[in-house]
Amino acid sequence: QQQVKQSPQSLIVQKGGISIINCAYENTAFDYFPWYQQFPGKGPALLIAIRPDVSEKKEGRFTISFNKSAKQFSLHIMDSQPGDSATYFCAASKSYGQNFVFGPGTRLSVLP
Amino acid sequence: NAGVTQTPKFQVLKTGQSMTLQCAQDMNHNSMYWYRQDPGMGLRLIYYSASEGTTDKGEVPNGYNVSRLNKREFSLRLESAAPSQTSVYFCASRDGNNSPLHFGNGTRLTVT
Numbered sequence: 001q002q003q004v005k006q007s008p009q010s011l012i013v014q015k016g017g018i019s020i021i022n023c024a025y026e027n028t029a030f031d032y033f034p035w036y037q038q039f040p041g042k043g044p045a046l047l048i049a050i051r052p053d054v055s056e057k058k059e060g061r062f063t064i065s066f067n068k069s070a071k072q073f074s075l076h077i078m079d080s081q082p083g084d085s086a087t088y089f090c091a092a093s094k095s096y097g098q099n100f101v102f103g104p105g106t107r108l109s110v111l112p
Numbered sequence: 113n114a115g116v117t118q119t120p121k122f123q124v125l126k127t128g129q130s131m132t133l134q135c136a137q138d139m140n141h142n143s144m145y146w147y148r149q150d151p152g153m154g155l156r157l158i159y160y161s162a163s164e165g166t167t168d169k170g171e172v173p174n175g176y177n178v179s180r181l182n183k184r185e186f187s188l189r190l191e192s193a194a195p196s197q198t199s200v201y202f203c204a205s206r207d208g209n210n211s212p213l214h215f216g217n218g219t220r221l222t223v224t
Binding site: 004006009032034036041042043044045046049089095098099100102103104105 | 116154202212215217
């Protein structure tokens with residue numbers, strides 16, 4: 001019940017295209033869903049996060065879509081750029097909980 | 113603003129050797145965490161400290177010990193390193209519940 005599944009494992013997109021990464025969780029007690037972006041040699045950095053009281057959150061080219069009934073959430077990167085090439089991790093946690101459960105990551109490559 | 117600082121950046125140990133990974137944050141955060149990152153497995157929690165003076169086990173604590181030295185510093189100790197502990201170790205902190213994690217840039221540890 002603690003697992004967060006993430007797909008695809010890797011993704012190649014042309015510049016200007018849309019990148020979509022999907023995550024699914026089991027534990028209905030999770031109520032905070034962040035996405036982290038990690039560049040080689042660096043630590044993960046918060047990209048965008050959502051709570052289950054909304055179905056979508058948009059920040060610039062990045063959008064999280066959230067489906068509470070299906071226990072799924074996804075990251076959409078519009079107009080993907082080579083600078084977006086990184087590994088993306090979805091995560092889930094409970095309010096007032098101490099642990100974040102992370103997905104295994106998606107390596108995104110945006111071709112120029 | 114340095115954020116979360118980890119030392120060393122790289123380390124090679126022989127099986128059975130011991131070492132301490134250091135972490136310090138300058139954001140006045142209450143909670144601090146140690147994760148390990150392995151290919152295809154995301155980030156797994158080793159230990160965390162919800163506040164100064166407290167520490168708790170995470171998902172994969174065996175073979176590790178921690179010390180919350182003060183509010184700023186949280187160290188991770190390997191008493192007798194094993195090849196299975198070859199990994200990238202990340203320290204993180206956050207302000208409190210319902211807030212995101214802030215990560216350091218990691219320590220890449222190889223145990224031969």
